[in-house]
Amino acid sequence: MFIDWLTVSQEHNHDLPVVCDVFTLTIDANTNEVLSTRQPRFKHEASHSTSVTIHVQGRKVRVEGNPSRVGRLDNLFGFTSIEQCISVYNALLRDYGLPPFTRCTRVDIRQGESGAKSGDRIADGAKIERIDLTTNVAMGEGNVLAYLRGVSSQRIGHSIGFLYPNGRTVSWTPKGNGKGGRLQYRKAYDKAFEMDQNILPKIKRLYGEESPEYAYVLRVRNYCAEHGVVRMEQELKSEFLQREALCYWGLFDERRLAELHDEFLKIDEKLKVTAMDIVSISGQLIAEGVCDTTRSAMTTAGYALLWMSGAPIDFSKSQVNTHAARLNRIGINIRNACDTSRFAPVFVRQCREINKSALLVPLWYQRPNHLQQVAA
Numbered sequence: 001m002f003i004d005w006l007t008v009s010q011e012h013n014h015d016l017p018v019v020c021d022v023f024t025l026t027i028d029a030n031t032n033e034v035l036s037t038r039q040p041r042f043k044h045e046a047s048h049s050t051s052v053t054i055h056v057q058g059r060k061v062r063v064e065g066n067p068s069r070v071g072r073l074d075n076l077f078g079f080t081s082i083e084q085c086i087s088v089y090n091a092l093l094r095d096y097g098l099p100p101f102t103r104c105t106r107v108d109i110r111q112g113e114s115g116a117k118s119g120d121r122i123a124d125g126a127k128i129e130r131i132d133l134t135t136n137v138a139m140g141e142g143n144v145l146a147y148l149r150g151v152s153s154q155r156i157g158h159s160i161g162f163l164y165p166n167g168r169t170v171s172w173t174p175k176g177n178g179k180g181g182r183l184q185y186r187k188a189y190d191k192a193f194e195m196d197q198n199i200l201p202k203i204k205r206l207y208g209e210e211s212p213e214y215a216y217v218l219r220v221r222n223y224c225a226e227h228g229v230v231r232m233e234q235e236l237k238s239e240f241l242q243r244e245a246l247c248y249w250g251l252f253d254e255r256r257l258a259e260l261h262d263e264f265l266k267i268d269e270k271l272k273v274t275a276m277d278i279v280s281i282s283g284q285l286i287a288e289g290v291c292d293t294t295r296s297a298m299t300t301a302g303y304a305l306l307w308m309s310g311a312p313i314d315f316s317k318s319q320v321n322t323h324a325a326r327l328n329r330i331g332i333n334i335r336n337a338c339d340t341s342r343f344a345p346v347f348v349r350q351c352r353e354i355n356k357s358a359l360l361v362p363l364w365y366q367r368p369n370h371l372q373q374v375a376a
Contacts, residue, residue: 001261002078004233005132006085007064008249010101011122016056017097052092061098063089064130072368073213074199074220076136076191077361079368082249086126101126103250126249129238133261136191136359139228144168144190147230147356151268155333156186168193176336183240186264188232192225216366229359234264268356281305281332290326300326307334 027033052065067085068078070092079085090100104125139147145167152163152170160176163169169189174181199217207213223229236257241247246256281304282297291297303323306313313334314320324334361367 001133001135001258002068002080003082003085003131004068004075004078004134005064005066005130005235006082006089006128007062007130008086008089008101008126008128009060009062010099010126011060012099014059016059016061016099052089054092054096054098056098061093061101062129063092063101068368072366073203073217074195076220076224077365077367078134082128082131082254084368086249101249104248105250107248107251123248123251128241128247128249130235131241131257132233132235133257133264135232135261135265137230137232137265138357138359139230141226141228143228144192144230147228147268148188148190150331151188153333153336154267154331155336156264156267159184159186160336183237183243184234185237186232186234188230191229191231192221194231195221195224220365223362227359232265234261236260281327281330284330285326288330290329299323303327303334304332307332 052063052067052070055062066075066078067088068075070088079088086101093100102125104123104127107121107123110120110122148170149163149167152161154161156172159172159174159181162171162173162176164171169187171185171187173179173185195217200214200221203211203214203217236246238247244256244260246252281301282291282294285291285297285300286294291300300323303313303320304327313324315324315335327334
């Protein structure tokens with residue numbers, strides 16, 4: 001697991017330098033006292049095809065971007081800890097004469113004229129407002145589309161899978177329409193295809209098709225295609241991080257992030273993908289040990305066929321929920337609307353098995369090499 005995006009802020013107890021050419025002052029008309037200073041967001045062009053946004057508002061500094069892309073051509077593999085990412089951001093802040101992000105040691109209730117305000121907290125260090133966790137998995141060449149189509153039929157808690165029309169991306173959201181919710185946003189996509197659409201055209205435009213930069217990025221892209229790389233990403237948003245007590249850097253155990261990410265990666269545990277020997281639903285129920293007899297398996301399989309036909313299913317009945325639970329154990333969730341492009345009433349048993357594995361870092365891959373220079 002590594003970090004693909006990080007938004008972090010910190011409020012300081014002293015005024016901050018002006019780093020923009022234009023800024024806004026709020027002034028008391030009666031006393032001419034400067035009440036606050038607001039500077040517009042600006043982008044630091046951090047590398048060949050990405051940027052980091054810095055925003056100074058009064059005594060608060062906010063930085064957002066992809067630290068794993070800073071100074072690099074790609075981010076197939078990136079930083080694995082918040083500390084590494086923060087050290088990259090601190091180097092950028094230092095260039096602008098801004099104070100660095102630091103770990104929190106305490107969280108206080110902000111005091112106002114009328115005393116403490118409910119829910120308004122202030123920390124003495126950096127606050128994480130968004131973090132994206134990412135893992136590359138290798139499905140094998142030619143297996144990516146089959147895997148994405150299959151895994152899109154699975155739910156994550158109350159989130160429903162949505163397969164994009166091109167078949168290259170799946171996202172999980174509460175409404176199942178591909179639009180992210182306020183807490184989390186999770187997706188899986190074809191990494192080689194994504195590089196074809198985004199990174200390769202940018203590098204070609206910047207350096208030319210005959211450049212060593214383009215040749216290197218093309219090699220990374222081909223490596224992804226050769227190994228059938230599926231990128232698993234989940235965005236943890238500000239409200240979720242606050243609910244889980246994962247927002248104040250230095251006051252939480254980062255292993256909790258890994259636990260949350262592992263839960264996401266288990267989405268395909270029930271998924272049976274691919275092949276040649278056709279096994280009926282009832283046969284699969286028996287083969288998996290879900291049903292003991294052919295009769296009970298046939299009864300349960302009947303609900304899957306009703307589901308496929310679009311017939312209404314009454315989940316208020318206990319026996320219906322029993323059959324739904326059985327089907328869910330073999331990867332069929334009849335509580336979801338049936339999409340026949342992703343589901344057929346047969347299972348493919350391994351003449352050719354799709355095996356998921358962690359993607360290894362090739363020896364020629366250019367890892368981030370600037371941490372020693374930017375360590376805070």
